[in-house]
Amino acid sequence: MLLPVESILDGTWASDGAPAEWADFILMRRMHWSWDELQATPVYVRRYALDFLGLIAQQEQADQEAAQRRARQQ
Secondary structure, three states, X not given: OHHHHHHHHXXXXXXXXXXXXXXXXXXXXXXXXXXXXXXXXXXXXXHHHHHHHHHHHHHHHXXXXXXXXXXXXX
């Protein structure tokens, strides 16, 4: 499991989607859910939460890149 996680983090993951365990980990970490809470959460809610977290991460990265561009221009 360690090698897939390393390739996901460094951007070299080549498969269609990350393993389901990765989504479980992200949800538990970001939402502060226990395993039991994760299991009690309906699948469609997990998908929405994961999608929302992905959108937030994209916006944060875009904001960071914009700030870096502004800093270089000064």
